[in-house]
Amino acid sequence: MSAENLVLFFIVGVFLVASGIAVAYLIAPRSTNRQKHEPYECGIPTEGPTWIQFRVGYYLFAIIYLVFDVETVFLYPWGVVMRSIGLRAFIEILIFFVILGLGLFYAWKKGALKWV
Amino acid sequence: MNDHIYDFSQLTRHIDESLRAAMSPTWAVVVELVIIGLVFLTFYALLGLFLVYAERKVCALMQNRIGPNRVGKWGLLQTIADLLKLLTKELVYIERADKFLFNLAPFIVIIASFMAIAAIPFAKGLQAIDLNIGIFYIIAVTSVGVIGILIGGWASNSKYSLIGAMRSGAQVISYELSVGLSLLSVVIFSGSMQLSEIIRSQADGWWIFKGHIPAFIAFLIYLVAATAEINRGPFDLAEAESELTAGFHTEYSGIKFAFFFLAEYINMFIVASIATTMFLGGWLPLHIDHWAAFNRVMDYIPSIVWFFAKTFFIIYVIMWFKWTFPRLRIDQLLTLEWKYLLPLNLINTIVIAFIVMMGWHF
Numbered sequence: 001m002s003a004e005n006l007v008l009f010f011i012v013g014v015f016l017v018a019s020g021i022a023v024a025y026l027i028a029p030r031s032t033n034r035q036k037h038e039p040y041e042c043g044i045p046t047e048g049p050t051w052i053q054f055r056v057g058y059y060l061f062a063i064i065y066l067v068f069d070v071e072t073v074f075l076y077p078w079g080v081v082m083r084s085i086g087l088r089a090f091i092e093i094l095i096f097f098v099i100l101g102l103g104l105f106y107a108w109k110k111g112a113l114k115w116v
Numbered sequence: 117m118n119d120h121i122y123d124f125s126q127l128t129r130h131i132d133e134s135l136r137a138a139m140s141p142t143w144a145v146v147v148e149l150v151i152i153g154l155v156f157l158t159f160y161a162l163l164g165l166f167l168v169y170a171e172r173k174v175c176a177l178m179q180n181r182i183g184p185n186r187v188g189k190w191g192l193l194q195t196i197a198d199l200l201k202l203l204t205k206e207l208v209y210i211e212r213a214d215k216f217l218f219n220l221a222p223f224i225v226i227i228a229s230f231m232a233i234a235a236i237p238f239a240k241g242l243q244a245i246d247l248n249i250g251i252f253y254i255i256a257v258t259s260v261g262v263i264g265i266l267i268g269g270w271a272s273n274s275k276y277s278l279i280g281a282m283r284s285g286a287q288v289i290s291y292e293l294s295v296g297l298s299l300l301s302v303v304i305f306s307g308s309m310q311l312s313e314i315i316r317s318q319a320d321g322w323w324i325f326k327g328h329i330p331a332f333i334a335f336l337i338y339l340v341a342a343t344a345e346i347n348r349g350p351f352d353l354a355e356a357e358s359e360l361t362a363g364f365h366t367e368y369s370g371i372k373f374a375f376f377f378l379a380e381y382i383n384m385f386i387v388a389s390i391a392t393t394m395f396l397g398g399w400l401p402l403h404i405d406h407w408a409a410f411n412r413v414m415d416y417i418p419s420i421v422w423f424f425a426k427t428f429f430i431i432y433v434i435m436w437f438k439w440t441f442p443r444l445r446i447d448q449l450l451t452l453e454w455k456y457l458l459p460l461n462l463i464n465t466i467v468i469a470f471i472v473m474m475g476w477h478f
Contacts, residue, residue: 003247005149009234012153013227016160017375021207021222024371028206037211039274040366050273058286061450065289068458072296075465076252079303083472090473097466104459113454115447 057115064107071100124420125241152244160230160382165195167381170428171435178439205370213367214271221268222368222375228261229382236389237311239399239420250311251303251394255296258345258386261379262288265347265354268376269364280363283446284347284354290453291351294341297461301327301334301468302394315398322397328476330468335395337461339433342387344449346380349438353446388430392423396430399423 039046075093082089107113131151135144169184169192176183184191209215235250237243247253262285269281303309305327306317317323323331344351355363365376392398399419403411444452 003245005152005245006231006234008149008153009156009231009244010227012157013230014223015153016157016230017223017226020203020371020375021219024203024205024207027204028370029204030206036208039210039212039272039277040361041275042361046275050275050278051270054278054282058282061286061290061454064454065293068293069289069296072293072300075297075300076303076309079300080307080309082304082469083307086473090469093469094466097462101459101462104454104462108455113450115450 060112064112067103068100123241124239128241156230156233156244160233161378163385164378164381165199167385167431168195168198168377170431171381174432174435175439178436199374202374203371207372208367208369210273210367213273217267217271218367219372221264221271222372222379224264224267225261225379226375228257228264229379229386232257232386233382235311236386237315237393237398238423239418242420243312246310246312249309251299251309251314251390254386254390255292255299258383259288259292261383264379265364265376268368272364272367274367276360276362276366277364280354280356280360280366284364286446287347287351287353287449288345290450291341291344291457294337294453294457294461295345297458297465298334298338298341299390299394301331301465304465304468304472305331311393311398315393315400318397318400321403322395322400324395327468328471330464330471331395333460333464334468335391337457337464338391338395339430341453341457342391343434343437344453346383346387348380348384348434350441350443351449352438352443353449356443384431384434385427388427388434389423391430392426396426398426 039050041047078089078093082093132144132148135147138144139147172194173183173191175181184194187193187197210218232254234244235247235254237246265284265288266281269277269284272278302314302323305323306314308314308317318326320326324335325331327334347354353363355365360366365373368376399422401411401414401417401419401422403414
């Protein structure tokens with residue numbers, strides 16, 4: 001099968017979830033009261049808004065991740081041709097890795113990898 | 117010598133030919149697509165149910181208990197009973213939640229795992245779609261699942277969910293790097309991203325043996341990183357029961373909760389099957405040099421048995437992790453990835469590139 005048939009798997013995935021929810025919608029009981037539709041917080045009413053500014057640590061890691069993930073994507077085509085090109089590919093990627101390693105080292109020394 | 121036995125491509129070719137003989141080509145394609153869809157749907161559901169059962173049995177084994185044993189023989193029907201019960205449970209919604217995103221999240225999580233399973237080679241000739249960028253595709257698609265977790269946690273408008281989702285996001289994207297880099301080592305070795313090609317390159321020995329110590333290090337890093345990427349213990353911060361009640365799926369009930377649960381177990385199967393395909397030779401039998409008689413006996417075991425035996429062994433190891441190690445704190449988790457695994461992985465990749473350049477691998 002060719003790559004276009006991935007659409008089939010997408011459709012089957014949608015079908016699985018949709019049919020599950022549809023069946024549950026048909027046979028599950030329904031009842032309502034005010035407390036039921038509150039967010040769960042150990043039985044007491046929730047205090048203040050939930051959608052607030054979140055701690056910046058997660059954001060920092062996401063930014064560093066972005067740098068290294070693009071690099072990983074870049075490395076895959078190199079990995080495929082590494083064997084056939086040989087020494088030249090090795091030296092070039094060595095230079096690339098040194099630059100990357102410096103980047104990681106800089107982030108490390110700057111304290112960006114520390115959970116504050 | 118006996119390349120032909122247990123080859124699934126003959127079966128599929130036979131079905132294809134008989135369908136084409138019976139009806140017009142367009143309808144034959146439609147019927148084939150429906151068959152493939154149904155087979156994968158059934159496989160997906162049964163696999164999820166079985167893995168939940170296996171998890172409970174392994175947990176019981178580790179804790180010196182019996183585990184589920186009432187419903188059906190050895191409790192085999194326990195998870196089916198659980199599924200039926202979850203189906204009949206009310207779908208509670210949250211008044212102040214973002215309803216559209218709240219309902220969208222299970223779809224994303226399930227679709228991501230379902231599309232990843234399309235590219236996995238289960239046995240000789242039994243692979244739905246053999247992409248030429250197979251492994252790259254699987255890495256890309258499985259990482260979409262975390263978006264579903266983030267959306268679900270955020271849209272719930274519950275503090276536990278939000279914290280769980282944020283942790284999950286930070287954790288999965290961090291360990292994504294190690295997964296990518298450790299799988300890259302096999303791509304360097306075999307010089308291809310196509311999964312069937314990678315398996316063919318292991319015909320004279322699995323990469324974990326052929327690749328010397330660096331390949332083994334890459335395998336270990338992959339196991340740790342994959343365990344973290346599927347949010348399983350000891351890296352299950354996203355749903356840490358003892359502090360976040362249930363993490364990102366606190367507000368989900370009934371079948372929607374079941375879908376998150378199902379996707380989590382299928383993801384475990386996916387990472388285990390990737391480890392099998394990349395490092396342990398996929399569906400290839402175990403061969404030892406110069407042991408001709410041993411190798412012939414091994415050849416008679418069907419390839420699908422080899423694949424599932426290796427995969428379930430990896431799954432067992434991942435379950436073993438969960439019931440052995442205590443949960444990490446988030447700062448320990450990020451330190452492990454960024455200060456140990458990532459530098460180690462970068463150095464390991466260079467060593468592997470060097471080995472391949474010198475031709476030192478077998």
